[in-house]
Amino acid sequence: MRILLVEDNELIALGIIAGLRAHGLVVDGVGTAAQAEAALATLDADAMILDLGLPDEDGMRLLARLRAKGIALPILVLSARDGVADRVAGLRAGADDYLLKPFDLDELVARLHALQRRAGGRSVDVMEDGPLRLDPLRGEAWLDGQAVPLARRELALLAALMQARDRILSPEQLKDRLYDYSEEIESNALNVHIHHLRRKLGPEIVETVRGLGYRYGRAGA
Numbered sequence: 001m002r003i004l005l006v007e008d009n010e011l012i013a014l015g016i017i018a019g020l021r022a023h024g025l026v027v028d029g030v031g032t033a034a035q036a037e038a039a040l041a042t043l044d045a046d047a048m049i050l051d052l053g054l055p056d057e058d059g060m061r062l063l064a065r066l067r068a069k070g071i072a073l074p075i076l077v078l079s080a081r082d083g084v085a086d087r088v089a090g091l092r093a094g095a096d097d098y099l100l101k102p103f104d105l106d107e108l109v110a111r112l113h114a115l116q117r118r119a120g121g122r123s124v125d126v127m128e129d130g131p132l133r134l135d136p137l138r139g140e141a142w143l144d145g146q147a148v149p150l151a152r153r154e155l156a157l158l159a160a161l162m163q164a165r166d167r168i169l170s171p172e173q174l175k176d177r178l179y180d181y182s183e184e185i186e187s188n189a190l191n192v193h194i195h196h197l198r199r200k201l202g203p204e205i206v207e208t209v210r211g212l213g214y215r216y217g218r219a220g221a
Contacts, residue, residue, distance in 0.1 A: 001116055001136070001159070002026040002177055004045040006036040006062075007078070008055050012101075016049070019105040024139050024152045025112070028180045033057035040071065044176045047074040047115050049108075052081060052090070060093055067094030074115035078103065113137045120163055127162045132201065132219035134158055141201075143219060148200055153178045157193050161206065161216040170213040 003020060007013040008031040017027045028043060030036050033054050040048075052059035063075060076097040077090045087098045096118075097111050113125055113136060125137045133142045136159045141148045150158065160169065160177040171190055178193070179185050194206050194214065207217040 001046045001112065001156070002044065002180070003028070003112065004036065004039055004043055004048045005029040006031075006033070006048060006054065006059070007051045008032065008053070009051070016105075016108075020109065020112075023105075023109045024136075024155055025109070026156065026176075026178060026180050028182075031055070033059065033062040036062060037066075040066070040073070043181070044173065045073060046119075047076065047112055049112075050075055050077050050095070052077060052079040060089065063090070063095060064093045074119050076108075076111060076115060078108070110137060127159070129162065129216075130219060132205075134162060143201055150200065151193075151196070153193050154196055154200075158197060158201075158205075161214065165216055168209050168213045168215045174214065 003025055005013060005016055005027055007016065007029065010031070013029050013031070017029050020027045028039060028045070030039050033056050036048070050059050050063060054062070059077070059079070063077070066073070066075070074096045075094065076099060077095040078099050078101060079086070079090070080101040082100050090098045096115055099108060099111060117125055125135055127134045127136070131144045135141070136155065139152070139155055141150050141155065141158065156178050157174060160174060174190055175185060178190070197205050201219050204217040205219050207215050209215060
């Protein structure tokens with residue numbers, strides 16, 4: 001899952017980014033409303049975490065403007081504004097969730113996964129296909145009931161493919177799910193991750209569609 005974090009407090013932002021990355025999420029951080037809008041024009045994010053106390057504009061106005069533009073990206077407001085009126089205003093402006101500071105990191109991660117689950121039309125976090133089960137929240141996978149150890153980016157790659165199901169994802173789309181904009185990506189990095197998934201889950205788990213990209217195949221084959 002790729003997250004856009006909009007938080008102007010550098011210390012808080014660094015802590016959130018480190019914590020989310022430790023849970024296997026890809027995170028891009030910006031500190032102003034203007035930077036957030038610019039990032040949304042280029043990033044293929046799955047959700048946004050929005051602080052309301054931004055230096056160039058109140059986050060509530062940014063939220064309302066994004067919704068007025070028809071941007072349907074799941075948005076979680078993360079704010080110290082703890083009044084009932086503030087929470088109601090945030091939800092009415094278009095927030096999908098509202099979490100108060102200080103917060104528990106595990107709760108934040110769980111809420112982000114819940115947003116992605118609802119956006120994907122799923123009622124539970126665990127994704128299943130035949131002998132394969134994947135729990136993105138816990139970062140665990142099983143094949144034929146046996147746990148399969150997957151590295152963080154292998155889990156992210158598998159989750160992206162399973163969520164897309166029959167849709168073809170380009171290499172660029174998959175890289176967006178594995179790396180944030182600050183990371184240097186080696187030319188063969190994606191191929192390495194795909195190779196590891198095929199070795200662990202079967203050669204047909206990732207189908208190569210020549211000239212277009214990749215899609216989810218079949219586990220255990």
